[in-house]
Amino acid sequence: MAKYPFKDIEKKWQQRWEDEHTFRAVEDERFPKEKRRYVLDMFPYPSGAGLHVGHPEGYTATDIYCRYLRMNGYNVLHPMGFDAFGLPAENYAIQTGTHPAVTTYANIDRFRTQIKSLGFSYDWSREVTTCEPEYYKWTQWIFLQLFKKGLAYEAEMPINWCPSCKTGLANEEVKDGHCDRCGTKVVRKRIRQWVLRITAYAERLLADLDTLDWPEPIKLMQRNWIGKSEGATVRFAIADFAASASADAAKSSAPDDQLEIYTTRPDTLFGATYMVLAPEHPLVPQITTAKQRAAVEAYIEEAAAKSDLERTDLAKDKTGVFTGAYAINPVNGARIPIWISDYVLISYGTGAIMAVPAHDSRDWDFAKKFNLPIIQVVAGPDETGPFDREPKACTEAEGVAVNSGQFDGLPTAEFKARISEWLEERGAGKTAVNYKLRDWLFSRQRYWGEPIPVVHCEKCGIVPLPEESLPLTLPEVNSYTPTGTGESPLAAIPEWVNTTCPHCGGPAKRETNTMPQWAGSCWYYLRYLDPKNPAAFADRSKIDYWMPVDLYVGGAEHAVLHLLYSRFWHKVLYDLGLVNTDEPFMRLVNQGMILGEDNQKMSKSRGNVVNPDDIVEKYGADAMRVYEMFMGPLEVSKPWSTAGLVGVSRFLERVWALSERPIAEGPLSPELEKLLHKTIKKVTNDTATLNFNTAISQMMIYSNELAKLESIPLAAWEPFARLIAPYAPHLGEELWSRLRHADSVSRADWPLYREELTHDEEKEIVVQINGKVRSKFSAPAGTSKETLIEMAKTAEKITEWLSGKEIVKSIAVQDKLVSFVVR
RNA sequence: GCGAGAGUGGUGGAACGGCAGACACGCCAGACUUAGGAUCUGGUGCCUUUCGGCGUAAGGGUUCAAGUCCCUUCUCUCGCACCA
Numbered sequence: 001m002a003k004y005p006f007k008d009i010e011k012k013w014q015q016r017w018e019d020e021h022t023f024r025a026v027e028d029e030r031f032p033k034e035k036r037r038y039v040l041d042m043f044p045y046p047s048g049a050g051l052h053v054g055h056p057e058g059y060t061a062t063d064i065y066c067r068y069l070r071m072n073g074y075n076v077l078h079p080m081g082f083d084a085f086g087l088p089a090e091n092y093a094i095q096t097g098t099h100p101a102v103t104t105y106a107n108i109d110r111f112r113t114q115i116k117s118l119g120f121s122y123d124w125s126r127e128v129t130t131c132e133p134e135y136y137k138w139t140q141w142i143f144l145q146l147f148k149k150g151l152a153y154e155a156e157m158p159i160n161w162c163p164s165c166k167t168g169l170a171n172e173e174v175k176d177g178h179c180d181r182c183g184t185k186v187v188r189k190r191i192r193q194w195v196l197r198i199t200a201y202a203e204r205l206l207a208d209l210d211t212l213d214w215p216e217p218i219k220l221m222q223r224n225w226i227g228k229s230e231g232a233t234v235r236f237a238i239a240d241f242a243a244s245a246s247a248d249a250a251k252s253s254a255p256d257d258q259l260e261i262y263t264t265r266p267d268t269l270f271g272a273t274y275m276v277l278a279p280e281h282p283l284v285p286q287i288t289t290a291k292q293r294a295a296v297e298a299y300i301e302e303a304a305a306k307s308d309l310e311r312t313d314l315a316k317d318k319t320g321v322f323t324g325a326y327a328i329n330p331v332n333g334a335r336i337p338i339w340i341s342d343y344v345l346i347s348y349g350t351g352a353i354m355a356v357p358a359h360d361s362r363d364w365d366f367a368k369k370f371n372l373p374i375i376q377v378v379a380g381p382d383e384t385g386p387f388d389r390e391p392k393a394c395t396e397a398e399g400v401a402v403n404s405g406q407f408d409g410l411p412t413a414e415f416k417a418r419i420s421e422w423l424e425e426r427g428a429g430k431t432a433v434n435y436k437l438r439d440w441l442f443s444r445q446r447y448w449g450e451p452i453p454v455v456h457c458e459k460c461g462i463v464p465l466p467e468e469s470l471p472l473t474l475p476e477v478n479s480y481t482p483t484g485t486g487e488s489p490l491a492a493i494p495e496w497v498n499t500t501c502p503h504c505g506g507p508a509k510r511e512t513n514t515m516p517q518w519a520g521s522c523w524y525y526l527r528y529l530d531p532k533n534p535a536a537f538a539d540r541s542k543i544d545y546w547m548p549v550d551l552y553v554g555g556a557e558h559a560v561l562h563l564l565y566s567r568f569w570h571k572v573l574y575d576l577g578l579v580n581t582d583e584p585f586m587r588l589v590n591q592g593m594i595l596g597e598d599n600q601k602m603s604k605s606r607g608n609v610v611n612p613d614d615i616v617e618k619y620g621a622d623a624m625r626v627y628e629m630f631m632g633p634l635e636v637s638k639p640w641s642t643a644g645l646v647g648v649s650r651f652l653e654r655v656w657a658l659s660e661r662p663i664a665e666g667p668l669s670p671e672l673e674k675l676l677h678k679t680i681k682k683v684t685n686d687t688a689t690l691n692f693n694t695a696i697s698q699m700m701i702y703s704n705e706l707a708k709l710e711s712i713p714l715a716a717w718e719p720f721a722r723l724i725a726p727y728a729p730h731l732g733e734e735l736w737s738r739l740r741h742a743d744s745v746s747r748a749d750w751p752l753y754r755e756e757l758t759h760d761e762e763k764e765i766v767v768q769i770n771g772k773v774r775s776k777f778s779a780p781a782g783t784s785k786e787t788l789i790e791m792a793k794t795a796e797k798i799t800e801w802l803s804g805k806e807i808v809k810s811i812a813v814q815d816k817l818v819s820f821v822v823r
Numbered sequence: 824g825c826g827a828g829a830g831u832g833g834u835g836g837a838a839c840g841g842c843a844g845a846c847a848c849g850c851c852a853g854a855c856u857u858a859g860g861a862u863c864u865g866g867u868g869c870c871u872u873u874c875g876g877c878g879u880a881a882g883g884g885u886u887c888a889a890g891u892c893c894c895u896u897c898u899c900u901c902g903c904a905c906c907a
Contacts (some may be wrong), residue, residue, distance in 0.1 A: 221902060697837075
């Protein structure tokens with residue numbers, strides 16, 4: 001018996017598919033909308049390390065699904081491309097002195113070869129690469145649309161700065177206070193930035209999650225990230241306010257002599273015993289008394305020097321300084337001290353809070369530390385009072401109002417509504433909504449990214465480049481090394497930086513920041529629709545033909561990065577009337593991580609990395625594909641096992657060996673026919689629902705049964721070749737062509753099953769006595785419950801179990817079991 | 824701390840509330856062979872000589888029946904982390 005010559009077969013079919021453009025997707029109007037599917041993979045960032053075994057996992061899953069859909073009469077769009085701008089290529093360029101474009105394109109070539117070696121059915125004619133001028137022309141074009149809509153603005157603000165990557169980072173790119181990419185501790189740095197107003201879309205980004213078929217944990221992560229809260233803003237008058245009125249109270253809409261705070265618990269207003277401002281709050285210098293000034297200024301300086309990590313994670317014990325000023329509580333006229341502390345964040349709400357230590361644990365900690373008064377204003381259902389003493393513990397639970405004047409006795413929810421009205425009537429506050437989501441820090445002080453297409457003109461200010469002038473291409477530089485000063489390496493090229501203003505023709509300087517890595521991936525799924533179009537990012541008719549994406553498969557690590565950014569851009573394009581739906585990805589599936597054999601995350605340092613090239617070389621692409629799908633459910637993490645791979649490889653070898661047996665004509669035995677139809681049914685259902693592991697298991701069961709036969713009946717073999725084809729496409733093609741089919745099996749019809757042949761005529765019925773299985777017998781399918789009970793009473797061993805006992809209860813489940821309760 | 828998910832043989836994993844462990848790996852025994860990563864056949868949750876008993880992280884509950892539903896606890900993974 002010849003071993004399965006996978007190398008020859010895989011090479012042969014990959015060549016055929018390429019030569020014959022087997023998987024080219026065409027906008028054929030004969031396919032109605034419901035017979036079209038857009039199945040998308042998260043495109044890879046082509047690192048120097050080459051493909052990782054994690055990549056083919058999701059790619060195999062979508063490939064099987066696409067092949068299945070095509071065989072079921074769908075027109076399928078299944079493209080692939082490369083996310084090619086970004087820090088790793090640039091860092092590598094700095095280390096080695098080679099141009100990032102050189103390494104990037106070399107990496108892309110390697111990735112493309114590796115991906116192709118696995119036999120995926122991509123339409124390669126639609127390949128896109130985000131670092132190509134023809135591509136990033138449209139990334140820049142979309143940026144200009146954002147700018148024109150007022151959604152891109154410049155700001156000088158303290159940002160997350162990675163001292164190692166020497167660039168600013170978005171909030172989403174900071175994990176545990178460290179750079180998501182290199183792990184260096186992030187520091188605060190104040191520099192000029194481009195920022196995208198994603199917060200303008202916060203509500204829609206939140207609400208529209210409900211319309212998406214996405215994993216609940218991912219939706220929850222986005223909801224938490226957006227972090228909507230509902231409450232009220234309340235204005236407190238500042239007592240004896242006498243400072244100059246020159247302050248820029250930008251954060252607050254209140255007059256200078258008032259302090260506006262945000263709270264989600266306006267029902268605890270009577271319990272406010274002090275106020276806290278963020279150290280950066282604009283009112284701080286004005287209200288601070290001469291006596292406190294030195295202490296306050298020292299504290300502000302100290303806070304400014306701290307990183308966010310130090311202000312949050314590491315410093316749960318509270319610090320703060322009294323300003324010397326007092327505020328007047330609008331509900332009861334109480335005069336309460338105003339403090340500053342870095343536990344209040346300038347970037348959230350109004351940058352100021354009322355502190356209710358009895359009902360907020362942070363305020364409680366602060367009050368305890370600085371010996372500030374604590375007044376209980378919410379009582380639990382069982383509490384009877386009196387409530388005139390300081391409470392023993394902080395409670396954040398809702399309850400009934402106490403110590404709250406005319407509002408006493410109101411439940412929390414009702415109080416919230418009433419007090420908001422009360423405040424509004426008196427002009428002292430109103431209901432308000434806040435989001436944790438911050439605007440998206442969009443510029444990077446680096447070379448290898450899309451140049452931001454604006455100039456700075458002395459006369460006209462910030463002027464966008466005319467759309468006709470795009471792309472604004474990256475110039476050559478002598479050094480890619482980031483300056484670390486907050487300027488990108490582009491700033492060192494005067495002949496590029498110095499330009500003329502498109503508006504007035506006067507001298508102007510180009511923007512030298514570049515876009516973050518996420519920019520290109522925000523809209524790549526749209527470029528696949530029409531990758532060569534020079535006049536638009538994609539022709540509207542092609543957008544209408546394919547969009548939205550029906551299934552998007554990728555890792556969960558992009559939950560609040562790419563997936564949020566992409567939704568934002570898509571909604572902007574939708575508002576501009578440029579796309580047909582307000583969401584890009586209808587269904588999302590996250591594949592689990594493939595761990596090393598030691599159950600640890602694969603990493604070079606652990607030495608547990610598996611290289612897909614080695615696997616393809618030794619066992620073939622089909623074995624790799626089928627093994628990765630057989631490992632377990634797509635969505636969960638699971639460890640790699642080369643022994644397990646060998647098992648799958650043996651399965652494919654056995655299938656190959658079966659194909660070398662003689663073919664038999666004539667009808668199938670009833671048993672084999674039933675197994676065939678059960679197999680078609682299970683593989684069909686499991687493939688459609690992405691439960692590939694159990695589909696493969698069923699094919700193994702089926703092939704094990706065929707292996708018992710000397711010759712293989714054609715009617716049993718031919719459907720099997722079609723079932724296995726999406727999973728092991730090279731083997732599938734070879735089996736199909738050996739059955740003398742000229743056309744690719746990928747264009748064959750998916751086999752159909754007859755439902756009645758998937759049911760057994762005889763069912764094994766289990767007999768339970770007091771919940772334990774004591775016997776089994778066989779009965780025709782559909783036998784009535786009454787008959788089953790009668791049959792069960794006389795079943796083997798049951799008579800003994802029943803003798804001398806009283807049957808208290810008899811339960812029968814058709815085709816399944818009989819259960820007796822006896823005494 | 825908060826939120827989410829997950830705990831099933833030696834291993835990866837199956838299992839509409841209805842026979843726990845399909846399928847595969849590994850292991851054991853045997854067959855065969857141009858000793859291979861072979862291949863084929865049979866066996867393989869634990870305890871027990873048998874009858875049978877016990878088993879899905881631990882403990883409780885609902886049910887004729889629980890891996891599956893409910894409550895409590897533990898462990899692991901992921902996300903968030905002073906957002907008022």
